[in-house]
Amino acid sequence: MLREVGRIVLRVLPVLLLVSIGTALLVQLVPGDPAVAVVGPEGTPEQYAAVRDQLGLDRPLYLRYVEWLGGFLQGDLGKTFVAPVQDVGSLIASRLPVTLEIAVLATALALAIAIPVGTWSAYRFGRGFDRAASGVAFGLISVPSFLLALVLIFFVVFRPDAVKGALIGLVALGTMFLALGTVGVKGERLTPDDKRRRLIAAGAVLVVGVGLVLVMPDFPRQGFARIETAGLADNLRSVFLPVLTLALAEAAQLTRVLRNDMATTLGEDFVLAARAKGMPVRHILVKEALRPSSFSLVTVAGISFGRLLGGTVVVETIFRLPGMGTLIVESVAKKEFLVLQSGVLLIATLYVVVNALVDLSYLFLDPRTRHARV
Template sequence: MLHYLFRRLGSLLATLLVASLIVFLVIEVVPGDPASYMLGMNAQPDTVAALRSELGLDQSGPARYLHWIGGMVQGDFGQSYTYRTPVVDMVADRLWVSLPLALYALLLSTVLAFPAGIWAASHRGGVADTTVMGFTQLGIAVPNFWFALLLVMLFAVNLGWFSAGGFAGWESGLFAGLKSLTLPAISLALPQAAILTRVMRSSLLDVLGEDFMRTARAKGLSARQALLRHALRNAMIPVLTIMGLQFSFLIAGAIIIENVFFLPGLGRLIFQSIAQRDLIVVESVVMLLVFAVVLVTFVIDLAYAWVDPRLRQQRR
């Protein structure tokens, strides 16, 4: 198990190194000069050159890459070209919005998907199964930003239960903060819950046809007991995979929802930084999101061995 753990850590580090090189190259080849953008079209060439030197843009590409990677290893993400503040402080402020939003949405999708998937699998071919699958198809088909606008019109404009956008801040209290994130979390959770429900149902149906399930029923367990004690645990491998991918998507892919609700999260920070040509912020935030995706995948892979003892035996 330790050999497998170290091997996976080596793979994680190699993935991060390759990803950092790709992110740097992609950002660097984007047309446009940050110094010229910041100073405007009528700026003098010597003024632009001085600002490029101050920002370190006059150095070679490899030198800038090594400086950026070395700083990130030490926890220094550089300084924003536009706001002239450390990028790590900007990320820390926005992370307290994006991370709770992702966890909130994942919790909502799990609470919805697990009972729905189990109910549909236990009533295969019946009215309940058809109804659940119909709703999941609708949840996958509906764009989350369009669903977000409907939620705003209903609960913010017509009923007045929630605000149409913005974030109250955690200093206003836990309830106020969660209330500000409720509509965005529901918007993100709907398609994820639909996908997770279908995966849970399919995985359970595969397990219910195994020989050990018939043996469990022959020993006197009811269908409900056999499903909860044996089938559910063995069906969790693909479900954990989807949950890990969903959590990564909720952190990295909430740019549209954060802009719809004017949330000061990482997604909105990336959008603003791209518009302002603040390359150091874009590079650092994207790399941080890549690290989050790789780390979640690593944790989910380790969770396989905890869920399925057969995997532990194979790795030994």
């Protein structure tokens, strides 16, 4: 295990170095002059030259890169060019938690939806539930994030009663599905304890679902409430709609990935042996088939999380969230090269770290990989 961690670290460091060099080179290709952004378009050539000298923009690129990288490693990211002058580290520190919270919650919600839906779709492959889930998944994948955000705003913010009615209908359908499941499905033999547990689950879904609908709060149209100032409840209310927007699209993709992998796993010999022994369906799906079917799921979830860290500009703009995506776009417009370099490198670092953790998760999901990599 330690040897594998060491190998991953040795792979990560060169990647981050290349990302930092590539970012510094690409920044130079961004059209515009920071001196013009500082002085204004009406400045004189002498004023522009003085600003370039003051900011060090007239020095060779490699010297500026080495100085910036040294400051980055020490936690000093420099200051912004355009007034009001701010510390770049403080500016990123105020934006990064917003993006991290949205990305973490969206990924967690997407997995919470995808795992049960994808698992049951694989078990009921080609039947009614699978066809319905596949249709919904394809629909969500086809809808752009900005359109989904606008639809959610229209209904959740401006038509909350219609949403509550639809949710109550879904709770009733879920309760009926669990209750009818007590008669079993083809190839499944239920014990009295299994039937009792399903009835209890149906009652719990009904009570909890209706209770949540009745106490559902009003969600704001836009803005972000920080935990330290507004409290946890207001914070979760402010991020609910953007998180739901991102999670629905990610859940659709993850559901398809898990459904296809698990459908294949359910045909393996060890699963057929478990069925021949009379193992309950719950045990077969959760204990036997889920873990070996999770490789692609974990990989895609890691890639999705990395994409959400820097690719939520549209959603952040619609909901007016002060995240990293809008900060990077604003930095390009204002020619704030230090902010752009630091923000891109930081996101790349988080992305690489997440994918390194995904590699380590393979050792847990399949112990055979521990021996294969030694």
